[in-house]
Amino acid sequence: MGLVVQKFGGTSVGDAERIREVADHVARTRRQGKEVVVVVSAMGKTTDDLLRLADDVSPVQPARELDMLLTAGERVSMALLCMALAGLGVDAVSFTGSQAGIITDTDHTRARILEVRADRLREALADGKVPVVAGFQGVSTARDVTTLGRGGSDTTAVALAAALGAEVCEIYTDVTGVFTADPRVVPTARRLARISFEEMLDLAASGGRVLQLRSVEFARNHGVPLHVRSSFTWEPGTWVVEEDASMENAVVTAVAHDTSEAKVTVTGVPDRPGLAARLFRALADRSINVDMIVQNVSQHGTTDISFTVPKVDVASTVEVASAMAREIGAGEVAADDCIAKVSLVGAGMRSHPGVSATMFEVLAEQGINIEMISTSTIRITCVVRAEQVEQAVQALHRAFGLDGTEQAVVGGPSR
Amino acid sequence: MGLVVQKFGGTSVGDAERIREVADHVARTRRQGKEVVVVVSAMGKTTDDLLRLADDVSPVQPARELDMLLTAGERVSMALLCMALAGLGVDAVSFTGSQAGIITDTDHTRARILEVRADRLREALADGKVPVVAGFQGVSTARDVTTLGRGGSDTTAVALAAALGAEVCEIYTDVTGVFTADPRVVPTARRLARISFEEMLDLAASGGRVLQLRSVEFARNHGVPLHVRSSFTWEPGTWVVEEDASMENAVVTAVAHDTSEAKVTVTGVPDRPGLAARLFRALADRSINVDMIVQNVSQHGTTDISFTVPKVDVASTVEVASAMAREIGAGEVAADDCIAKVSLVGAGMRSHPGVSATMFEVLAEQGINIEMISTSTIRITCVVRAEQVEQAVQALHRAFGLDGTEQAVVGGPSR
Numbered sequence: 001m002g003l004v005v006q007k008f009g010g011t012s013v014g015d016a017e018r019i020r021e022v023a024d025h026v027a028r029t030r031r032q033g034k035e036v037v038v039v040v041s042a043m044g045k046t047t048d049d050l051l052r053l054a055d056d057v058s059p060v061q062p063a064r065e066l067d068m069l070l071t072a073g074e075r076v077s078m079a080l081l082c083m084a085l086a087g088l089g090v091d092a093v094s095f096t097g098s099q100a101g102i103i104t105d106t107d108h109t110r111a112r113i114l115e116v117r118a119d120r121l122r123e124a125l126a127d128g129k130v131p132v133v134a135g136f137q138g139v140s141t142a143r144d145v146t147t148l149g150r151g152g153s154d155t156t157a158v159a160l161a162a163a164l165g166a167e168v169c170e171i172y173t174d175v176t177g178v179f180t181a182d183p184r185v186v187p188t189a190r191r192l193a194r195i196s197f198e199e200m201l202d203l204a205a206s207g208g209r210v211l212q213l214r215s216v217e218f219a220r221n222h223g224v225p226l227h228v229r230s231s232f233t234w235e236p237g238t239w240v241v242e243e244d245a246s247m248e249n250a251v252v253t254a255v256a257h258d259t260s261e262a263k264v265t266v267t268g269v270p271d272r273p274g275l276a277a278r279l280f281r282a283l284a285d286r287s288i289n290v291d292m293i294v295q296n297v298s299q300h301g302t303t304d305i306s307f308t309v310p311k312v313d314v315a316s317t318v319e320v321a322s323a324m325a326r327e328i329g330a331g332e333v334a335a336d337d338c339i340a341k342v343s344l345v346g347a348g349m350r351s352h353p354g355v356s357a358t359m360f361e362v363l364a365e366q367g368i369n370i371e372m373i374s375t376s377t378i379r380i381t382c383v384v385r386a387e388q389v390e391q392a393v394q395a396l397h398r399a400f401g402l403d404g405t406e407q408a409v410v411g412g413p414s415r
Numbered sequence: 416m417g418l419v420v421q422k423f424g425g426t427s428v429g430d431a432e433r434i435r436e437v438a439d440h441v442a443r444t445r446r447q448g449k450e451v452v453v454v455v456s457a458m459g460k461t462t463d464d465l466l467r468l469a470d471d472v473s474p475v476q477p478a479r480e481l482d483m484l485l486t487a488g489e490r491v492s493m494a495l496l497c498m499a500l501a502g503l504g505v506d507a508v509s510f511t512g513s514q515a516g517i518i519t520d521t522d523h524t525r526a527r528i529l530e531v532r533a534d535r536l537r538e539a540l541a542d543g544k545v546p547v548v549a550g551f552q553g554v555s556t557a558r559d560v561t562t563l564g565r566g567g568s569d570t571t572a573v574a575l576a577a578a579l580g581a582e583v584c585e586i587y588t589d590v591t592g593v594f595t596a597d598p599r600v601v602p603t604a605r606r607l608a609r610i611s612f613e614e615m616l617d618l619a620a621s622g623g624r625v626l627q628l629r630s631v632e633f634a635r636n637h638g639v640p641l642h643v644r645s646s647f648t649w650e651p652g653t654w655v656v657e658e659d660a661s662m663e664n665a666v667v668t669a670v671a672h673d674t675s676e677a678k679v680t681v682t683g684v685p686d687r688p689g690l691a692a693r694l695f696r697a698l699a700d701r702s703i704n705v706d707m708i709v710q711n712v713s714q715h716g717t718t719d720i721s722f723t724v725p726k727v728d729v730a731s732t733v734e735v736a737s738a739m740a741r742e743i744g745a746g747e748v749a750a751d752d753c754i755a756k757v758s759l760v761g762a763g764m765r766s767h768p769g770v771s772a773t774m775f776e777v778l779a780e781q782g783i784n785i786e787m788i789s790t791s792t793i794r795i796t797c798v799v800r801a802e803q804v805e806q807a808v809q810a811l812h813r814a815f816g817l818d819g820t821e822q823a824v825v826g827g828p829s830r
Contacts, residue, residue, distance in 0.1 A: 016471035050491065056431035057495045058502035065501070068509045069494035072487040076465065079484035080472045086480070087473035094483045099558065120558075143514065143535075 003125070004029060005169045007039040007135065007157035012172050012231035013077045014044035022172075023084035025234060026130060030090060035125055037164060038092075038132045039157040040081055042073025063108035067137075067147045071097070074134035074153075082132050092130040095120060097137030098145065102156060104138035110149035111138060113156075113218075116163035125164075133160060151212025158215045162222035169224050171211065176230040177237030178203070178210050180402040181255040185390045189397065190404035192253065196243035199253050199345050200226075202379040205291075206343035207258025216240065243347055251348040251355060252400040257393050258341040259386055261291060261308040263372065264317050266324075268302045268331025276305060279324050286320055288313045292341070292374045292381065302331070306372055308383065311337050339371065340389035343381040344396060356380050362399045368392050418540070419444060420584045422454040422550065422572035427587050427646035428492045429459035437587075438499035440649060441545060445505060450540055452579060453507075453547045454572040455496055457488025478523035482552075482562045486512070489549035489568075497547050507545040510535060512552030513560065517571060519553035525564035526553060528571075528633075531578035540579075548575060566627025573630045577637035584639050586626065591645040592652030593618065593625055595817040596670040600805045604812065605819035607668065611658035614668050614760050615641075617794040620706075621758035622673025631655065658762055666763040666770060667815040672808050673756040674801055676706060676723040678787065679732050681739075683717045683746025691720060694739050701735055703728045707756070707789045707796065717746075721787055723798065726752050754786065755804035758796040759811060771795050777814045783807050 006026060013019050029036050050069050054061050078094040085092035101117030124131045135153025140146045148155050154171055161169035178200070181189040195203070197220035204213040210228055219226050219240065229237030269275055276295065283290055293307040309317045314335050321333045349355050356373075359380055363370060368391065372383035384392055397403060421441060428434050444451050465484050469476050493509040500507035516532030539546045550568025555561045563570050569586055576584035593615065596604040610618075612635035619628040625643055634641050634655065644652030684690055691710065698705055708722040724732045729750050736748045764770045771788075774795055778785060783806065787798035799807055812818060 016468065019472050053431065053491070054495060054498055057434050058498040060502040061498045062501050065494045065497040065507075065509055068497075068511075069491060072490040072494075075487040075490070076468070076484060079480045079487075080469060082480040082483075083469055083473040083476050086477050087475040092480075094480055096483075096560075145511075 002167045003035040005161040011174045041153040046073040071137045098139035100133045102138035106140040111146035154215035172231035188403040202345045206256035252346040262337035265306040340386040417582045418450040420576040456568040461488040486552045513554035515548045517553035521555040526561035569630035587646035603818040617760045621671035667761040677752035680721040755801040
């Protein structure tokens, strides 16, 4: 009998009605002869509400206590889902991250899973029960409650699927799958039936919000097939699997865009070894996640370094970079948060070297200036003005033949 | 350095402002040179909200999942209190029931504490930290999350005080202590400075709502002094301690009343051994808590049995009793929920046999008819008409010299 891990996000269990619908679907999957392990997030906006309450109480919020606070959310949703399943005659039993054997390091609010000791889940399955596991949470080697950071419930689901040898990890969300572009920007975007882990990784890193990078990495490393689908329409969605010969390998699989980052430039950096390293170490020490980095060839003994960071980190980035610039005798630090990234992703790029040239031509035809460029073997990313990014996405989607014939369907409430 | 356990109920941590006030008080207690262990309930109406949500989701609510659901509440309040303490520079660390070593049996929703393994709390105290423990919850011998039932947080606090050898267990609530009568009924009621465990037990069993019976039993059995006081005025309240020679031993310490019960009468019960036992066994099997039982002397081979049960259980009691009456050939089953209990409690009664006579005279003078009587060595309870109970309480309070000179002060929001 095959085992399926089904993960339901916050909007999928947003209220009592939704929880009952999820229970119906789990029961249906069981009737199809599958063993099921369920992973749930906190209901709807619970996490935001708890964070607001914490802000009301104290400006000082120790990470360990923040984890204790936030893990209340999944406790509620999983207990309610078990009740809904019991109401349908399905014997379900809830497990906290700790009870499910999710052992993490002690890095509170963004802990990493070290080990999965799934004995209790195996026992429950052997007893014919449906284990319902709290996503996002674990227990540290110091026996404290931890959380896995943003997208942590996806990671929990994938880790359990790997540990239990599931045939698939189904990620239910409020969209029907992974699209060739954001359907709100490109109405003719098509849902992809399949995509490789590598492409999905580059998509997630380039602004595709459907899956978190970390859970995709985990799935790839453990060979767990993912199936991204909607808990509002329940139709088949997008499979994320190992790349294989049978895959179509379109030159370009999807166009992604991202308006969440800002560009920071440090001018006149003396051209001495180790200066860039010192700058980025200082940023890493402040937990600032630097994405694209571009350094031009040195002229007159100095160079300019540009990089992108999340918009929320711009102020602290400028602070760190300015201090560093004074220290090393560099020039100005400038920040620009009216930029956006547009990316092409496709495994076929490996064998089609002309893709970047085409991309630059398409953008030039649209009168869109390129401010930064970065590439991997299966991705090209350009930084452009934020107000031109939708135009860029639409033009590229059309130019690379991604437009479908039908309108894309996006289920669920708008976010 | 003395150790104090401080327990804060739902209204004491009802919102962000109240949590900060509680943190102030804990910090103040630390500055007075005490070690502090804090026990908290869920915030305000959290438990009611969660139960309503469960009702919306499913009529079937397995007890194990109900416990998982409800224990989310203390998680939130204890994490928030730790943050508030951190904001004051007090190093606090939260512990779930499981982490605090509260080991219970597997009787979900009303588990009993089997053992307290407080090693982690001792370590935290040794590190100079303030442990903040979730009340009401524990972990069963089957490693499942359990709750201790109504008033469970008080029991947690007393159990920890016993395990850690605390000098006192302070129970903070929204009243300023234990009174000679309910101050809403008797404006001249006085706060008692001290009361013995035995008297407190009888008071709790007779309608005094300040402390749950079970936590008082636990405190008596383990010799833990309790101090009941207000988290709104922070003034000294009532100490509940071992009876000793220095105690005043007033003939009557307090007048209690209770309007939460109904009277059920089974008439014409054949006078054969074992019939009463069968009736009350059947009620116990339905978890119906029978309080007073009165059986008159048999006449003509049959007798009437009257007893009181919580009003919420009247329907099922009548159902069980009627079935039993048919089976044993008894007569009618009648229920009456317009009754109330009025009780006198006082350790001095042991040596003053005239108390019941005085009580009956006082009630007679007021034209109040007595429908049932039950006594213990330090308590006399009469069942009267519900609409006459306040008059009864006032008359008895006056007659036994309990009236104080000042108006009683009741802190906190009305409940």
